[in-house]
Amino acid sequence: MNHSTQNAASRAGSAPAGLEVRDVRVVYPGTPPVVAVEGATLSVAPGETVALLGPSGCGKSSLLGAIVGIVPVAAGAILWDGSDVTAVPVHRRGFGLVFQDGQLFPHRSLARNVAFGLEMAGIAREERRARVEELLDLVGLEGYGARAVTELSGGQRQRVALARSLAPRPRLLALDEPLSSLDADLRARLAVDVRDILAAAGTAAIVVTHDPAEAEVMASRVLRMADGRLL
Amino acid sequence: MRTAAHHSLSWWLLALIPLAFLGLFFLWPLGSVLVHGLFDGGFDVAGTWAVVTSSRTADAVVTTALLASAGTVGSVLLGVPGAYVLYRLRWRGQRAVRAVVAVPFVLPTIVVAAAFSALLGRSGPLGLLGLDQSVAAIIAALVFYNVSVVVRVVGGAWAGLDPATAAAAATLGADRRRVFAHVTLPALVPAIASAASVVFLFCATAFGVVLVLGGTRVRTLETEIYLQVNQFLDLRAAAVLSILQIVFVALALWLSAAARRRRERVLGGRSLDGTRPFVRADAWVAAPVLLTLGVLVAAPMYALVERSLRTLDGHGFDHYMALFGEPGRTVLPVSVAQAAVNSLVTAAIAAAVACVVGQVVAALLTRRSRRSGALDAVVMLPLGVSAVVVGLGMLLTLNRPVLGIDLRGSWWLVAMAQAVVALPLVVRTLVPSARAIDPRLRFAAATLGASPWRVWTRVDWPLLRRAFGLAVGFAFAIALGEFGATTFVARPDRPTLPTAIYRLLGRPGIESIGMAFAAAVVLAAMTAAIMMVSERMRTQVGADL
Numbered sequence: 001m002n003h004s005t006q007n008a009a010s011r012a013g014s015a016p017a018g019l020e021v022r023d024v025r026v027v028y029p030g031t032p033p034v035v036a037v038e039g040a041t042l043s044v045a046p047g048e049t050v051a052l053l054g055p056s057g058c059g060k061s062s063l064l065g066a067i068v069g070i071v072p073v074a075a076g077a078i079l080w081d082g083s084d085v086t087a088v089p090v091h092r093r094g095f096g097l098v099f100q101d102g103q104l105f106p107h108r109s110l111a112r113n114v115a116f117g118l119e120m121a122g123i124a125r126e127e128r129r130a131r132v133e134e135l136l137d138l139v140g141l142e143g144y145g146a147r148a149v150t151e152l153s154g155g156q157r158q159r160v161a162l163a164r165s166l167a168p169r170p171r172l173l174a175l176d177e178p179l180s181s182l183d184a185d186l187r188a189r190l191a192v193d194v195r196d197i198l199a200a201a202g203t204a205a206i207v208v209t210h211d212p213a214e215a216e217v218m219a220s221r222v223l224r225m226a227d228g229r230l231l
Numbered sequence: 232m233r234t235a236a237h238h239s240l241s242w243w244l245l246a247l248i249p250l251a252f253l254g255l256f257f258l259w260p261l262g263s264v265l266v267h268g269l270f271d272g273g274f275d276v277a278g279t280w281a282v283v284t285s286s287r288t289a290d291a292v293v294t295t296a297l298l299a300s301a302g303t304v305g306s307v308l309l310g311v312p313g314a315y316v317l318y319r320l321r322w323r324g325q326r327a328v329r330a331v332v333a334v335p336f337v338l339p340t341i342v343v344a345a346a347f348s349a350l351l352g353r354s355g356p357l358g359l360l361g362l363d364q365s366v367a368a369i370i371a372a373l374v375f376y377n378v379s380v381v382v383r384v385v386g387g388a389w390a391g392l393d394p395a396t397a398a399a400a401a402t403l404g405a406d407r408r409r410v411f412a413h414v415t416l417p418a419l420v421p422a423i424a425s426a427a428s429v430v431f432l433f434c435a436t437a438f439g440v441v442l443v444l445g446g447t448r449v450r451t452l453e454t455e456i457y458l459q460v461n462q463f464l465d466l467r468a469a470a471v472l473s474i475l476q477i478v479f480v481a482l483a484l485w486l487s488a489a490a491r492r493r494r495e496r497v498l499g500g501r502s503l504d505g506t507r508p509f510v511r512a513d514a515w516v517a518a519p520v521l522l523t524l525g526v527l528v529a530a531p532m533y534a535l536v537e538r539s540l541r542t543l544d545g546h547g548f549d550h551y552m553a554l555f556g557e558p559g560r561t562v563l564p565v566s567v568a569q570a571a572v573n574s575l576v577t578a579a580i581a582a583a584v585a586c587v588v589g590q591v592v593a594a595l596l597t598r599r600s601r602r603s604g605a606l607d608a609v610v611m612l613p614l615g616v617s618a619v620v621v622g623l624g625m626l627l628t629l630n631r632p633v634l635g636i637d638l639r640g641s642w643w644l645v646a647m648a649q650a651v652v653a654l655p656l657v658v659r660t661l662v663p664s665a666r667a668i669d670p671r672l673r674f675a676a677a678t679l680g681a682s683p684w685r686v687w688t689r690v691d692w693p694l695l696r697r698a699f700g701l702a703v704g705f706a707f708a709i710a711l712g713e714f715g716a717t718t719f720v721a722r723p724d725r726p727t728l729p730t731a732i733y734r735l736l737g738r739p740g741i742e743s744i745g746m747a748f749a750a751a752v753v754l755a756a757m758t759a760a761i762m763m764v765s766e767r768m769r770t771q772v773g774a775d776l
Contacts, residue, residue: 070674090677091685097678103671107693116689117679168680 017081018204019044019067019172024076026062026228036062038228040076044172049198049205051219053212059228060208061176067206068095068174080171091120096170096203100177102161104149110160111136111145117168135163138197155186162194166201173198173205179214191217241683242595246606249592252584253654256647257613260624267627268470282471287455292475295435295451298366299483302373302434303427309374309527310381311423312520318386320517322509329382332524336379337762338755339712341729344443345736345751346531347372349538351444352744356534364446372440375527377430381423388422392505421493428487435483436476436617439714439729443736452476453619457718466627473620484615535755539748543741550745554753558746562738563731564724567750570731571757577642577727578710581649585706586699588650589657593695594687596658597665607658614655618715621651626719644720645727649710656709657702664698665691704765708758728754 019042026037037059044050052060065071067078069090078086085093096117104113111132118128136142139159144152152160158178165173178194179187195218198205209215215222224231269279282288317329335343349355351362351371362368392415400414401407438453445454452472459469509517540546554567563570592610596603613621625648629641668691676686714729721730728750735747 068674068678070677089682090674091680091682093678094680095678097675099671099675103669103675105672105676105690116676116681119689120676120680120685164675164679170678174678 016043016045018046018048019206020079020082021063021067022077022079024063024066024078025074026059026066026071027074028062036228037066040230042223042230044204044206046204047202048221049195049207049219051215051222052206052208052225053215053222054210054225056210058225060225062228063225064097064174064176064206064208067172068097069093070097094171096165096168096173098158098161098165098173098175098178101181102157104152104157104160104164106149108149109145110141110147110149110152113149113160114145114164114167116164121168131167135167138166138200139163140193154182155190158182158190159193162197166197166203170203173201173203175205175207177208177210180209180211187211187214188217194218242602245591246595246602249588249595249606249610252588253609253612253651256625256629257616257621257651260621260628261616262624263628264470264473264620264624267466268474278467279471282468283475287450288472288475291450291452291455291472292479294366294449295453295479298369298373298437298441298449298451299431299434301366301370302377302437303431305370305374306377306381306430307423307427309523310378310426311385311419312516313378313382313524314386314389316513316517316520317382318390319392319506320509320513321506328521332382332528333379334759335375335528336377337708337758338376339714339729339758340376340437340439341443341712341714341732342535342751342755342758343372343376343531344440345732345748346535347375347440347444348736349748350531350534355538356530364444364448366445366449369441369444369449371527372444372531373434373437375531376437376440377433378524378527380430380433381426384426384429385419385422388419390506391503392418393503394505394507421490424490424493425487428483428490432480432483432487435479436619436715438617438619439733443733452479453617453715456619456623460623460626460719466623469623470627473623476617476620477615480615480617535748536752539745539752541741541745550742550749551753553742553746554749558735558743562743563726563734565726567728567731567735567746570726571728571750571753573642573725574711574728574754577646577649578707580643580646581653581710581713582703582706584646584650585653585657585710586703589654589661589702589706590695590699592654592658593661593665594691596662597668598670610658611655613651618648618652618713619719622648622716622719625716642722642725645717645725646710648716648720649713650706652713652716653706653709657706660702660705661695661698664695668694701765704761708761708765711761712754712758 021040021042024037024040025035028034028036040063042050052063054060062071066073069085069088073086076086077084080094105116108116114132114135115128118131123131132145133142136145139162141156141159141163144156149157149160158181162175162178175194179190182190191214194207198218207215207218209218212222313332317325317332338346347368348363350357351360351365351368352358353363362371396418397410397414400410405413435451436453437451438457441449441451442454442457445451447458450458452475456469456472456476459465459472537546539550540548542549554571557566565573592606596607625644629644673686673690676690677683681689712729713727714733717727718730718733721727726734732747732750732754735743735750738744738747
């Protein structure tokens with residue numbers, strides 16, 4: 001990981017390593033069209049965790065979706081290590097995403113949920129199993145691999161979602177309100193866990209949240225957003 | 232925005248599959264029916280007008296409207312009390328009775344026709360009523376077939392009515408009769424209207440029942456199309472009649488859509504339990520209603536089974552054994568068992584084609600948009616055109632080489648006709664399941680590196696598999712019992728089970744008619760088995776989600 005970023009940095013000269021978002025605009029079609037994000041510019045360095053904080057409806061989830069590639073970008077550019085990935089389809093972008101409610105695959109066991117990204121990357125069975133073990137360890141669910149995801153509690157589901165997203169070693173991990181479907185007590189504990197897990201994985205991350213305390217705990221830098229614009 | 236354009240292109244490329252299928256086996260045949268009816272070698276208004284204004288046509292139109300209205304009124308009169316007893320009231324064993332009442336609706340029309348002809352024919356249990364080949368016999372069969380639609384639709388609405396409203400009216404001084412007339416009935420009217428319009432549509436397009444029970448005496452638009460082709464070889468008249476039938480069905484569909492919109496407005500998505508336990512006083516209503524429904528459902532089925540077993544000297548399995556023998560060239564060129572095998576093979580192909588095309592359509596309709604709305608409308612078109620018109624169209628169009636391939640009399644055309652008829656139902660079974668999958672689940676897979684194709688194979692398909700199984704079962708059952716389109720396309724030397732039954736029903740002598748009844752029992756059993764397996768699949772689908 002470190003090796004490749006150095007290579008990219010030297011190739012691109014002065015271009016900053018990691019994620020760079022330039023003047024991105026997101027518009028939802030309709031009559032009239034709704035501008036969800038306007039002129040958003042930000043950057044995330046490798047290994048850094050940045051929080052996007054703002055009230056609901058401020059466009060922070062749309063911006064996150066645009067970065068990951070599941071929301072079309074109307075204008076602007078998204079770059080990774082200086083190269084433009086705006087037109088790269090989601091599945092080749094190498095950015096992971098954790099949804100608010102996990103979105104685990106209901107037809108797969110816990111371990112096979114975590115293994116999904118590894119299967120897509122064509123990783124051999126043995127190596128896959130080792131990586132799944134390692135991640136279940138990381139999120140504190142060792143030995144749960146054979147469970148059905150329907151048997152899990154809300155907190156466990158989010159841990160699985162996190163492990164699933166981290167398994168194929170994404171270049172960037174996006175987390176969309178990863179804790180807001182949980183109760184307050186669990187949230188506080190899990191926020192610390194998420195920070196530690198991200199630190200241990202060394203992945204660049206963007207966390208979207210509406211909770212300032214949560215943002216402080218999880219992120220090293222907090223960006224505020226309101227009415228579709230970064231403040 | 233390159234990705235969006237790319238998506239759009241692949242959507243249209245995929246849409247070519249259902250559009251090509253429907254274009255070749257439905258739209259083109261339909262178009263040629265229209266052309267045949269209106270032009271026939273030159274624009275000929277006088278010729279068309281002569282068919283439209285002939286007394287035979289007027290007769291058929293009046294009979295169609297009369298039978299459809301009477302069938303609808305009968306179904307409502309019996310179905311509304313049935314809905315009360317089977318859905319509003321709560322009692323033990325109710326589910327089993329509901330299932331029995333629903334049985335006729337899944338039976339192939341030729342089986343219903345055979346059952347009523349077994350009951351009302353000259354040597355049937357009710358033969359002395361002299362109702363054979365009468366309008367009354369057809370109406371009874373239509374009610375038998377459609378009453379469960381009214382029971383289910385009105386029952387669902389009735390079970391969800393707030394009992395507090397009726398209680399409020401009672402505290403305002405309304406007696407039970409006035410509560411029903413002024414509170415309950417008005418609340419049920421949208422559901423009744425909606426059910427009635429669907430039943431009207433079914434009755435107006437009923438073909439097998441009218442053809443068998445009406446003979447040449449009672450003729451509707453549907454059977455008149457068939458008679459013009461098969462007895463008078465007048466394709467022109469058949470095409471003109473098809474256009475009239477299309478107009479008639481469009482009118483019925485428009486009415487049913489209007490009724491459904493009203494019902495949805497009234498229901499408003501609320502659901503509450505308005506059922507109440509059965510008390511002794513209810514027996515005065517329940518007993519006669521259940522008795523009538525029981526006799527209506529059981530009598531024809533009993534007569535069918537009894538007469539399939541009746542021989543010259545008592546009862547036995549002779550007719551069933553005869554299904555395996557050659558019945559003689561003038562009756563059927565092959566054994567009935569061979570016809571059953573033909574049916575199974577064509578139905579299997581039809582189900583496979585309908586489900587593969589239907590699955591592609593469901594994938595394209597998963598995300599709602601203007602283009603998916605347009606595709607949906609095209610795919611649903613066969614619902615609005617009677618199977619007889621589909622069959623006639625195929626007969627007119629594909630009876631000559633197409634693109635250098637000689638389709639004339641190709642046996643698999645039967646499978647294609649059946650697939651066209653089954654497709655709308657397959658799509659309606661698959662689309663809700665496909666739309667029930669959270670789109671974010673697909674995004675989750677995509678962010679983990681799954682291409683659109685792999686998202687489909689790894690996420691959509693495992694979650695849709697059971698609904699797909701259900702659709703295969705439905706399509707197979709529909710294809711197996713399909714009669715309207717099949718009669719036009721099936722070759723005489725390669726009959727399907729329904730066309731063989733029809734042929735045998737028209738033959739004199741206890742041998743032929745006994746075999747017809749035995750074959751109808753076999754077809755009913757095959758259909759029931761398929762429906763039972765599919766329904767099991769449905770409960771498992773429910774348990775999964």
